[in-house]
Amino acid sequence: MGSNSVDLLQSSTGVHFSGLHLNELERRDFKMEKTTSSTENAYRQPFIIGVAGGASSGKTTVCNMIINQLHDQRVALVNQESFYYDLTDDEVALVHEYNFDHPDAFDTETLLCCLENLKRGKAVEIPNYDFKTHKCVSPSRKVNPADVVILEGILVFHDHRLRDLMNMKIFVDTDADLRLSRRIRRDTLEKGRDVKTVLDQYSKFVKPAFEDFILPAKKYADIIMPRGGDNHVAIDLIVQHICTKLGQHELCKIYPNLYVIQSTFQIRGMHTIIRDAQTTKHDFIFYSDRLIRLVVEHGLGHLPFQEKQVMTPTGSVYTGVEFCKRLCGISVIRSGESMENALRACCKGIKIGKILIHREGDNGQQLIYQNLPKDIADRQVLLLDPILGTGNSAVQAISLLLEKGVDEANIIFLNLISAPQGVHVVCKRFPRIKIVTSEIEQGLNEDFRVIPGMGEFGDRYFGTDDSYFGTEDD
Ligand SMILES: Nc1ncnc2c1ncn2[C@@H]1O[C@H](COP(=O)(O)OP(=O)(O)O)[C@@H](O)[C@H]1O
Ligand SMILES: Nc1ccn([C@@H]2O[C@H](COP(=O)(O)O)[C@@H](O)[C@H]2O)c(=O)n1
């Protein structure tokens, strides 16, 4: 795709598409642009996708197809090949001896810096590498902040610092013969090289580097994509996943085990009522219960299930699933107890245990009381606490469950609202736990209380602090 078609694409669809080389600028002029936006706001971080694979596997083709389908998002494409080191005149004279497929051929520090800046929502200048002179030329290419950043190149999974910045890693897995035949065609037609030179370079550098560096990095991929651009199903699924992630809260991009139930006007309406300091006790309980029920139902959806066939009254077979039987609820006293009824209403006869954690000052937490099912280690555990704030109580509660032999992956932590600080603390310490919540909060105030929050949930739900309620309505 040439730059004209990119301009056309940008103007016609609103996509910010910026993966191409422009002409004329020395690498020495390359520098990181001062930020055009001071928004290092966590909500604005782009979704970063890495696309690796052998040379001529179809990486660029796949990226262009993804970009075309993401037509209502701003997308920036960054090619690793823009970050090749300039060759010295001596190296150019002996170019056939130069290994362009080795990780050392790339200026990874500059690439890393560019990607970090794009992640922070800053515009960057990308060098313009010329395959004929093997040097950067003017002008460099300005890449504006985008919703989605795609980094494409043979070795983008090699350095762990680059991998760590990626939210999704795709490996384009194309047959070696096809890669070689495409490379011969491309390098002879587009780069003006002869077949012998292409084949020599292939056997001396390209094939060994594929085996030594590119193929071993395939294990880091989230998606291995056979047949590259011919694999339309994979491209559709990838685009669908990106769109889902973009619609989600920023934290869900970082922690795949954090589930924020999809917001609807009904859900926002319920939040509006229970967050309102003037709401009566009756309404607070009514709408909290409605929301809790939704969170509980959503959480139950994450339990493992088994396929089951039953015979219907018409004598037909219905293939369905069987509910998980080995589960229990554990409520964090006192506010977690408000969630028990919803759990009982959904799971007939469910065992419910309790944990009491005492808050000592702002940060200290102490476990005071526990009453857990004896066979808890064999159960899936739904941990109940409507508010995840600092994460300190949650860490105490989860640590106790782990001590009792519960598998971390068998814990589903259900909240109504979660502060980002608490999510970070819990997800970093227990990466296999699942958190299901209905809204992510702005943060914590100087007293470590969740904001905007809803006050002391237990007091409002159990009616132990009249100061919350202006007029009682029942
Ligand atoms: N699915 C495909 N069918 C036919 N030709 C393809 C396909 N995918 C890529 N190509 C061609 O193969 C060459 C290399 O593809 P490209 O996407 O540039 O690979 P990479 O970026 O991995 O080097 C290009 O000339 C491209 O047009
Ligand atoms: N001056 C150069 C620089 C790189 N190459 C080859 O390009 C390949 C990587 O590009 P893809 O689009 O195929 O990923 C790599 O195999 C290098 O050998 C080159 O030939 N000359």
Ligand SMILES: [Mg+2]
């Ligand atoms: Mg390419």
